[in-house]
Amino acid sequence: MHENRRFAPPAALVAAANVTADAYAAASADRIAFWEEQARRLDWARPWTTALEWEPPFARWFTGGLLNVAVNAVDRHVDAGHGDQVAIHWEGEPGDTRTITYARLKDEVCKAANALAELGVRAGDRVMIYLPMIPEAVFAMLACARLGAPHSVVFGGFSAEALRNRIEDAQARLLITADGGFRRGRPSGLKAAADEAAAGTGIERVLVVRRTGEAVPFAEDRDVWWHDVVDRQPAAHVPEYFDAEQPLFILYTSGTTAKPKGILHTSGGYLTQAAYTHHAVFDLKPDTDVYWCAADVGWVTGHSYIVYGPLANRATQVMYEGTPDTPHRGRFWEIVQKYRVSILYTAPTTIRTFMKWGDDLPAGFDLSSLRLLGSVGEPINPEAWIWYRDHIGGGRTPVVDTWWQTETGAIMISPLPGVTDCKPGSAQVALPGIAADVVDGGGVPVPDGGGGYLVLTEPWPAMLRGIWGDPGRYADTYWSRFAEQGYYFAGDGAKKDQDGDLWLLGRVDDVMNVSGHRISTTEVESALVSHPHVAEAAVVGATDPTTGQGIVAFVILRGGAPDGGAAPAAELRDHVAREIGPIAKPRQILVVPELPKTRSGKIMRRLLRDVAENRSLGDVTTLQDSSVMDLISARLPAAS
Ligand code: WTA
Numbered sequence: 001m002h003e004n005r006r007f008a009p010p011a012a013l014v015a016a017a018n019v020t021a022d023a024y025a026a027a028s029a030d031r032i033a034f035w036e037e038q039a040r041r042l043d044w045a046r047p048w049t050t051a052l053e054w055e056p057p058f059a060r061w062f063t064g065g066l067l068n069v070a071v072n073a074v075d076r077h078v079d080a081g082h083g084d085q086v087a088i089h090w091e092g093e094p095g096d097t098r099t100i101t102y103a104r105l106k107d108e109v110c111k112a113a114n115a116l117a118e119l120g121v122r123a124g125d126r127v128m129i130y131l132p133m134i135p136e137a138v139f140a141m142l143a144c145a146r147l148g149a150p151h152s153v154v155f156g157g158f159s160a161e162a163l164r165n166r167i168e169d170a171q172a173r174l175l176i177t178a179d180g181g182f183r184r185g186r187p188s189g190l191k192a193a194a195d196e197a198a199a200g201t202g203i204e205r206v207l208v209v210r211r212t213g214e215a216v217p218f219a220e221d222r223d224v225w226w227h228d229v230v231d232r233q234p235a236a237h238v239p240e241y242f243d244a245e246q247p248l249f250i251l252y253t254s255g256t257t258a259k260p261k262g263i264l265h266t267s268g269g270y271l272t273q274a275a276y277t278h279h280a281v282f283d284l285k286p287d288t289d290v291y292w293c294a295a296d297v298g299w300v301t302g303h304s305y306i307v308y309g310p311l312a313n314r315a316t317q318v319m320y321e322g323t324p325d326t327p328h329r330g331r332f333w334e335i336v337q338k339y340r341v342s343i344l345y346t347a348p349t350t351i352r353t354f355m356k357w358g359d360d361l362p363a364g365f366d367l368s369s370l371r372l373l374g375s376v377g378e379p380i381n382p383e384a385w386i387w388y389r390d391h392i393g394g395g396r397t398p399v400v401d402t403w404w405q406t407e408t409g410a411i412m413i414s415p416l417p418g419v420t421d422c423k424p425g426s427a428q429v430a431l432p433g434i435a436a437d438v439v440d441g442g443g444v445p446v447p448d449g450g451g452g453y454l455v456l457t458e459p460w461p462a463m464l465r466g467i468w469g470d471p472g473r474y475a476d477t478y479w480s481r482f483a484e485q486g487y488y489f490a491g492d493g494a495k496k497d498q499d500g501d502l503w504l505l506g507r508v509d510d511v512m513n514v515s516g517h518r519i520s521t522t523e524v525e526s527a528l529v530s531h532p533h534v535a536e537a538a539v540v541g542a543t544d545p546t547t548g549q550g551i552v553a554f555v556i557l558r559g560g561a562p563d564g565g566a567a568p569a570a571e572l573r574d575h576v577a578r579e580i581g582p583i584a585k586p587r588q589i590l591v592v593p594e595l596p597k598t599r600s601g602k603i604m605r606r607l608l609r610d611v612a613e614n615r616s617l618g619d620v621t622t623l624q625d626s627s628v629m630d631l632i633s634a635r636l637p638a639a640s
Helices: 011-016 022-029 031-039 069-082 102-118 135-147 160-170 191-198 268-281 300-312 331-339 348-357 382-392 471-479 521-529 566-579 605-612 628-638
Strands: 050-055 058-063 086-091 097-101 127-130 151-153 174-178 180-183 186-189 205-209 223-225 247-253 261-266 291-293 317-320 343-346 372-376 399-402 436-439 451-456 488-496 502-507 511-514 517-520 534-544 548-557 588-591
Touching: 022 031, 031 050, 031 268, 058 268, 069 102, 069 135, 069 268, 069 300, 086 102, 086 135, 086 331, 097 102, 102 135, 127 135, 127 160, 127 191, 135 151, 135 174, 135 247, 135 300, 160 191, 160 247, 160 261, 160 566, 174 191, 186 191, 191 205, 247 300, 261 268, 268 300, 291 300, 291 331, 300 317, 317 331, 348 382, 372 382, 382 399, 436 488, 451 502, 471 488, 502 511, 511 534, 511 548, 517 521, 521 534, 521 548, 521 566, 534 605, 548 566, 548 605, 566 588, 605 628
Parallel strands: 086 317, 127 151, 127 174, 151 247, 174 205, 205 223, 291 317, 291 343, 343 372, 372 399, 548 588
Antiparallel strands: 050 058, 086 097, 180 186, 247 261, 436 451, 451 488, 488 502, 511 517, 534 548
């Protein structure tokens, strides 16, 4: 699609915008002073003495400052007289609802904090959270924050095996889970997987929320029900104030190896940038807006734009438990209509799914409350951008395409809705206070019109502070590629157009992006080779019209394994779901006799991607044996 239109911000939005063009000027005049100004949006029990200590690649922000993140997200709003304001309109998938005001949120968080303390949680202890999208997920995260105990939320769609690896890496002592959640019209269990994951690890207690009411195994000496332990606690809890660099959470994300990285975020800088970006990019007016981020709290988007950013800004928000197609495909639009949602933040893959379902669905609901739309997780193609604006935003709303990562903690590149003329498909400009560039392989910035690697050239408040337990990997993964220049390497390709606006082009490493979820090729490969019938496996991300990329696996079976066809493919797909989680299931598994390798034995994924995308093959001259590709192509009809 050739799309040259530009969409100027609506006049009403410009007139009342939270952030104007002056912010860019202020930030470029003095970047550190700009972030100090933003940090003053928070309540500090003691002000910081140094805004930034930068010993590349290690940053410390707002050192000497003391704050409590949960107090900033909850208590201070109640203290300021907003206790009756709704914090969360929660909508369960079966249609049950809960309305949680800030006063109620404060009580729930305090009770949960008291319960965690009773269960032995102390500042610095890691707490695992494996929950569906229910309010207790938010209560639990904030209770941990209140106690200075870093949480590590694991997406409920991950397998027992994936949860166990994370428990062990984080050396967590407490696990918070539920009997299950509702998904696609049915209860979907979590407790059995939680038990399997916890067995034999350092987990001492398991706190279980009752959500579905289904019977679940219960270890009397280890497990406790949330309603037994939390509900009887006093609703008062005296907060402790922590150093700005107190660890707030560890969130695991896929890298280029089979072992996920525990991305560590701390308190003061993270909350400053989460709150500022939410205020600036979504233009939130706490007294009138109804905000909805349709992500899961298991991903960084849920951390920064359901929990920390919006609550620090006193948002009224919607939280939804289920899938967009249950009980019908108009569910999202029904929710927007019901709560008069004014700001919606979702992923391109979801938008493309809605496009496939047809224009009539959203047209059947009153979406006139929407004034701003956001997109995150993967590049948004101009067709999807325009459809989103026209069919969801009524042709009125700006669409902000926000680029960031688990590692960056908060939005880095995005239009400002009251300032920027939006360009469909482009994330456009670094936010005020953020320094991004596109460089060539030698680290030299490319001119307008050029393409290369996206880098961040200055430290930012919400930047990751490291990889849990592995400082070497932190320096190596992000800071070694452009060590000479001292740039952070994001792992994304990008180009600058003639106006200097940024266009993100996807990952340049072995990380796939499937429906906005990061999955490493090596992680799926090691899951496949852990199956007794698989000798070797190579995995690529092939372009997919809905999910961005789809996982295509090429496997060599061991002697004695049943030959090609659908049966082993189905078995292997299930095996990957068991090892990692259903999100990592290959879309397609091709049984092949050989894999294309270079003379040094490296698998040439580029060629496999050509096969997976039905393209004619690229250069095969570096292959050790170029006839391999003929063998693979000959096997294609055996695909499942
Ligand atoms: C991709 C999600 C293009 C990118 C917040 C990045 C995007 C990875 C965009 C991080 C966007 C995220 N346009 N690509 N607006 N947003 N990405 O850690 O490849 O789950 O490196 O964080 O998603 O994924 P993560």
